[in-house]
Amino acid sequence: MQDQPYRMVNDNNDEIDLRELIRSLWDQRWVIVGITAFITLIAALYAFLATPYYRVQSILRPVEVGVLDSLNATEVYELKPLEALSRVSGGLSSYGNRLEFFQTHEELFADLAREGLTAEQAFEDFNSEAFAMLYPDPKKNQGEFVGMALTYPASMDGVSVVNEFVAFVLQQERERVASDLAVVIANRKANIEQRIEAARASYQANKEAEIATLLEEAALKRAKLEDELRALRAELKIRRENRLNVLEEAIRIARSLGIRKPTTPTAMADAGQGVRTEITSREIPLYFLGVDALEAERDVLRARTSDDFVEPRIGEIQKELDMLRHNRQVEVLQQRQDEDLYLKELAKLREEAARLDGIEFDASTLQLARIDQPAQQPLKRLKPKRALVLALGVVLGGMLGVFVALMRNLLQPRRARPAH
Structure with a gap:
């Protein structure tokens, strides 16, 4: 029975401390509100003044088998739809192709110029952060495809960059296929000439x-x-x-x-x-x-x-x-x-x-991949997300305000407690 008064005193002290804490926070409510408002204002400034970034993507899928018949009918060069898509994928991921596209389409990358960096250095920095290749998830039945995504600032025409780069790569690969075909034909003809000369030499012998x-x-x-x-x-x-x-x-x-x-x-x-x-x-x-x-x-x-x-x-x-x-x-x-x-x-x-000699192949009509999803103008920005930034500003501002109020309360001398 002797422990009872002691526990009652402790309980009363805890209640007094909690009441004092709440009263202290309430007394410093304007400090908390001010800090919260200040942090929220900073967050709002960032949300509304920071450069908005957008994300677009283009998806390519294999063509039908019959689309490549004109090439395969030459009987000297065979290309299957998946092989053609793989070539396009390699072209899209090639840094050399991206750099060449940048050098021939500088008007699309005018905002990349930075003080102290050459154009190629600025593009290399942009390339490492902005471009991303897209491939099917093995765990999902998405079919065969290859894609490219671009994250770009609002000052850049990202839709044009992606669509024109895809067209650029397709044209490059068409030209490479035509060049490969010409080389194969030339090699076959050279081989035939060698066989003819060998046959003549054999006949003479x-x-x-x-x-x-x-x-x-x-x-x-x-x-x-x-x-x-x-x-x-x-x-x-x-x-x-x-x-x-x-x-x-x-x-x-x-x-x-x-x-x-x-x-x-x-x-x-x-x-x-x-x-x-x-x-x-x-x-x-x-x-x-x-x-x-x-x-x-x-x-x-x-x-x-x-x-x-x-x-x-x-x-x-x-x-x-x-x-x-x-x-x-x-x-x-x-x-x-x-x-x-x-x-x-x-x-x-x-x-x-x-x-x-009679093979006539028009590479300009060759379709190596089917553009399943061209890049479209995005409906919303990727970042910053204004609502999320403002919410984080309010939460962080409130937490910081409470923390400051608590620190002030700890640093001030305790007031005398009234006797009971």
Whole structure:
């Protein structure tokens, strides 16, 4: 029971302190109101005098597949819609493209000039803060697109900057596609020319190899025929000499028998020459021709200068040698005029070159991306948000006013409390 008065005293002191605090704040209400009004005024000045900033954006989506048919129909350069959109995205994010656009459209960036900075430095600072690329959120089913957003001050025509820059990039990419196509065609044509030259060189090498082969075969055949001709002539000469030896023997036999004229064994027996010969072979011995006939043959053989007429093969060899003196196939190969006619692949290569020469592509009509949302004049500013700034000014001003009042209350000496 002794603790009760003590707690009552403490409770009374807390109540007195709170009442004094509220009374102190109320006594300094005009200080609080003044500070709140002052901070709110500063906030209002900022809200209404600060340069307003706006934000615009442009969204591009892939074109339909058929839109790129004119390019893909060339069969030398293929571009798919997503690849075309990727090229446009790269062009929009390229600092080089942005700087080039800035340099060619300085009238759109006239307010960027700052003291102590070059035009390029001012643009680089603006580029790092103002431009932003937009891509689809993987967690959302937004489809494929690419976009560009621009945050700009009210003194700048941001809508024109975004729309003209998008058009600038699309034109740049069209020109790059046309340039790439021209390079591909030129490379294809150069490759075809190289293949044609290679085909011609190969044809010449093959022709020369064929001529060399034909000449070699003809030379080999001529050498074989000449060897055969010499062998035949040598054989005929030996045969003639052998015949002469045979005739000499037969002449001696015929003289010893006294046979001058051709006769037969039967005729000699009937003539009473006392010769009785029984011939069992089918061929009558040569000496029965008589000395006169044998000597006549011997003399003729001795007087012969050539035995070629005896062997028919020699005539055939002479004929073949005469034909080999002029290799008509080699002459025809050497006398060819328009040798391109004999190149099998040349017609196809020339057809391909003619097709490449006939490609006519108008890049000005090429649509690489579809502008789904062009930049539009914004209906409200991005910053400063006046209502929010004023509300923050009132709240911060009130908090600061209360804080100042509390500090003043703490710094002032406490007044004597009335006794109870």
